[in-house]
Amino acid sequence: MSGRTRGTVVLLCCLLAAAVLALGLSGAYTSEHNDTQQGVATIDTWNMTVRDANGQAVEGYPAAITTPVDLHGLTPGWTVTLTATAELSAQSTLYLNTFYAPYQLYVNGNLADSYGAPSTYPAFLSDPPPFNSAVLVAGNESPAQISIVYTVPSSYWGLRLTSMETGSFDAVRVMLFSQMGFAFSFGETLIALGLVLALLGLIVRRLEANSAIFIWLGMFCVCIGMWSVGECDLSSVIIKRPVTLHMMTYIGLYTLLIPLTHLTRIVIDRPGDKLPFVLCRASEIFALAAIVAQLAGVWQFSESLFAYYVVSISLFGLTTAYLALSLVRKRTERTPFKVYYLVVVVIFDVFLGLELANYYAWRVVPEMVFCEIGTVIFTLSLIAMSGVYLKNTIEEKLAAQTMRHRIALIGKRAEAERKQNRAIIDTSNEIRRQRHDFKHQLAVIRGYSEEGDPAKLQAYLDEISAAIPEGDRAHRYCTNFAINAVVGYYVDAAQAKGVERVDVKLDLPRDLPAAQENDLAGIVGNLMENAVRAAAAVRAARPSEPDAAFVHLRGRTANGIVTIVQNNSYLTVQRDDQGGFVSQNAEGGVGLQSIKQTAEAYRGNARFEAEDGVFTSSVYVHVMA
Amino acid sequence: MNTLNVVICEDSLADMRRLMGIIPKAPFETTITTFVHARDFAQAYIPGIYDLVFMDIFMGDAGGEETPCGVEAVAALRRVDAIVPVAFITNSTDFALDGYRLSVNHYLTKPVQAAAVHDVLAAAHEAKLKRPGLSVRVDRKDVTVCPDQLVFAEQSGHYFTLTMVDGRRLRVRGRLDQLEDRLANPQFLRCHHSYLINLALVQDVDADTMSASLYGGNTAFIRRGWLARTRTAWEDWMFAMTRKKDAEGER
Numbered sequence: 001m002s003g004r005t006r007g008t009v010v011l012l013c014c015l016l017a018a019a020v021l022a023l024g025l026s027g028a029y030t031s032e033h034n035d036t037q038q039g040v041a042t043i044d045t046w047n048m049t050v051r052d053a054n055g056q057a058v059e060g061y062p063a064a065i066t067t068p069v070d071l072h073g074l075t076p077g078w079t080v081t082l083t084a085t086a087e088l089s090a091q092s093t094l095y096l097n098t099f100y101a102p103y104q105l106y107v108n109g110n111l112a113d114s115y116g117a118p119s120t121y122p123a124f125l126s127d128p129p130p131f132n133s134a135v136l137v138a139g140n141e142s143p144a145q146i147s148i149v150y151t152v153p154s155s156y157w158g159l160r161l162t163s164m165e166t167g168s169f170d171a172v173r174v175m176l177f178s179q180m181g182f183a184f185s186f187g188e189t190l191i192a193l194g195l196v197l198a199l200l201g202l203i204v205r206r207l208e209a210n211s212a213i214f215i216w217l218g219m220f221c222v223c224i225g226m227w228s229v230g231e232c233d234l235s236s237v238i239i240k241r242p243v244t245l246h247m248m249t250y251i252g253l254y255t256l257l258i259p260l261t262h263l264t265r266i267v268i269d270r271p272g273d274k275l276p277f278v279l280c281r282a283s284e285i286f287a288l289a290a291i292v293a294q295l296a297g298v299w300q301f302s303e304s305l306f307a308y309y310v311v312s313i314s315l316f317g318l319t320t321a322y323l324a325l326s327l328v329r330k331r332t333e334r335t336p337f338k339v340y341y342l343v344v345v346v347i348f349d350v351f352l353g354l355e356l357a358n359y360y361a362w363r364v365v366p367e368m369v370f371c372e373i374g375t376v377i378f379t380l381s382l383i384a385m386s387g388v389y390l391k392n393t394i395e396e397k398l399a400a401q402t403m404r405h406r407i408a409l410i411g412k413r414a415e416a417e418r419k420q421n422r423a424i425i426d427t428s429n430e431i432r433r434q435r436h437d438f439k440h441q442l443a444v445i446r447g448y449s450e451e452g453d454p455a456k457l458q459a460y461l462d463e464i465s466a467a468i469p470e471g472d473r474a475h476r477y478c479t480n481f482a483i484n485a486v487v488g489y490y491v492d493a494a495q496a497k498g499v500e501r502v503d504v505k506l507d508l509p510r511d512l513p514a515a516q517e518n519d520l521a522g523i524v525g526n527l528m529e530n531a532v533r534a535a536a537a538v539r540a541a542r543p544s545e546p547d548a549a550f551v552h553l554r555g556r557t558a559n560g561i562v563t564i565v566q567n568n569s570y571l572t573v574q575r576d577d578q579g580g581f582v583s584q585n586a587e588g589g590v591g592l593q594s595i596k597q598t599a600e601a602y603r604g605n606a607r608f609e610a611e612d613g614v615f616t617s618s619v620y621v622h623v624m625a
Numbered sequence: 626m627n628t629l630n631v632v633i634c635e636d637s638l639a640d641m642r643r644l645m646g647i648i649p650k651a652p653f654e655t656t657i658t659t660f661v662h663a664r665d666f667a668q669a670y671i672p673g674i675y676d677l678v679f680m681d682i683f684m685g686d687a688g689g690e691e692t693p694c695g696v697e698a699v700a701a702l703r704r705v706d707a708i709v710p711v712a713f714i715t716n717s718t719d720f721a722l723d724g725y726r727l728s729v730n731h732y733l734t735k736p737v738q739a740a741a742v743h744d745v746l747a748a749a750h751e752a753k754l755k756r757p758g759l760s761v762r763v764d765r766k767d768v769t770v771c772p773d774q775l776v777f778a779e780q781s782g783h784y785f786t787l788t789m790v791d792g793r794r795l796r797v798r799g800r801l802d803q804l805e806d807r808l809a810n811p812q813f814l815r816c817h818h819s820y821l822i823n824l825a826l827v828q829d830v831d832a833d834t835m836s837a838s839l840y841g842g843n844t845a846f847i848r849r850g851w852l853a854r855t856r857t858a859w860e861d862w863m864f865a866m867t868r869k870k871d872a873e874g875e876r
Contacts, residue, residue, distance in 0.1 A: 559828040560828060561863065564867070618867075
């Protein structure tokens, strides 16, 4: 990726992050105020009573509180009753939430809603999961008394009490969606995006192993999405499955470490190093242990959260530090991709830290905002980087394969040139012999002439005429020595495989710069190699039709352009998804790709077509002769 | 149009006189131009002027080079004129590949025979008669031009200008659409509302400058939306010409 493109990607990510932050902040601002003009009122002033398990009032707690507030020092099983009065219309909606605490909601003494009865959640959870409820109640326009009785949870550190929102159903709905709609949509989108990425990665992995980066990135998006959806208050209003959402939250959070450590391992790309693999295993073991422990009911997610923080900070810190160290120590491994990844990971770590700080202390923005920003930056950056990385990897592999192919062709060309040189030497020796004989022949002619014997003279002239060689043993297909050698090699190969109809005439420049000559020889060699292989297959399949197998190669030079066209017989061809041809070579092959790339490097082009048993190749390149 | 303009490139006076004695006996008018040095011929050659070239392969001293001067001279000729018939005068078939390469039409062995020369003349005359001629009105005079010698045509106002390979620029009143209809040949491509190009004389198609480089340093612009089809048409032309070069070799 060029510097400019990289800069553009980072800039766009920052702009998107700023937009998300702005949206989140604006949502936070409007949600903190009693804005009856929106039709939603907030009840945040309560009378409070704390009672023990026997129903006795417990001293030491204020009689009036303002929510939100956290109460500490409570004993599991105690109850905390909040009461307030509010104006309710004929059809009012009360929105409230609870963190692990069962509750009963009373309106004018009547039970309006309850949550957290032991039968409503599985036995491996010690407390009911967090829940948000929008309860429809009927009022009569006079002040109504609202009471909420919370039961202190057994495993949570205290009791978190939040404000209650009241208003019409539509008003409450608008409020919820305006505050939390984005987070909910964001989470769902991430899950969908993650699944698509992972699926793409699985598909591409068949072709390119390094595409595992997309699989892990997809898993990362799914984890963040699950965490976001599970954590979002709106989710439990829409999806009335608090246990499922609770599991989604923690499974998403805990498994998040796995794709991150694996991504870092791939980026580090040092199979001999143990630490990256150890970190990957650690993340997998921790996630598995925490989930199994929760399912066994021995370690609640809420209890293991601190351990998760320790593990995640350690793993994040270790992997980031290890990557940074490897880049500092070994300059040869300092690729732009690794540096870019390090920067992106650090940015994500920062936003993750901000999210935790906001969640536990600041509360200046709604939950998940910082995480969403960091995720957007991380995901988009990594998608862009991975795409470039994958493209570069594929290109490097293709280049390496092309180079191996070229080296093989050079070897064949060298062998062909040796044969050609031998043929030239043989011809030279023959000419030398004939020059030696010529003097003797002239003497004989002079003798017959002096004898006046025309018959004998004619017979002798016929004899020596017949002995004149017809031409070079080194067959000439074109005036360029190197390309002529390559063609000769493949013509011999074709004839060895029974392909007799090989017709080659190339009008190519005799002298070319060395690099151009090599490339042109490569093009001709690739063309002939494919053609001879295909024609030989036809010959083998149709032994009684020798004329069915043929190779016909022509070349023309005009206006500084060399044009080469070839027709050859074939049995079968395979096409790829883009309509191109797949190599039939058992070892794999890049011949046609190599031809096209070489042609394009010389401002030319190459086309290949197959129809009715004739494979047509057409190539042109600009040359400097 | 009926006169056959013949050029003889021969350094042997005897062989040259022999040819000059045979050619005027053709049943049509002929003109003869002679060159003794291949270099002089190559430098003086202008496409469209001559209708037939007799070339001695071993004309002049090859100077130790592998390729004789006569072959080099024809190579130079072919760089500017792909059409004019060429007859090699030779004793050897060793340069058959060069003959293919240079699209040489005939081989005559020395001493040349009248019947063989007349065959060559008749073939060249017939080719000339069959060669399409385009009649245009230039400065109130009718001028016949050979379309193969047209590099490109450019519309400007009520006139279009024909640029020929010999450098002539003929200003003709009319529209390029009319010329395109008259030519009606895949060799000529409308690449722009104001340009018609001869694909055989295109040297390059440049996507950056949206233009085609033509023989003689000329440039024709290509309409942006027509760039792909112009390039494809040019490539098709080159490939077709290469295949046509030795059509009997096809399957």
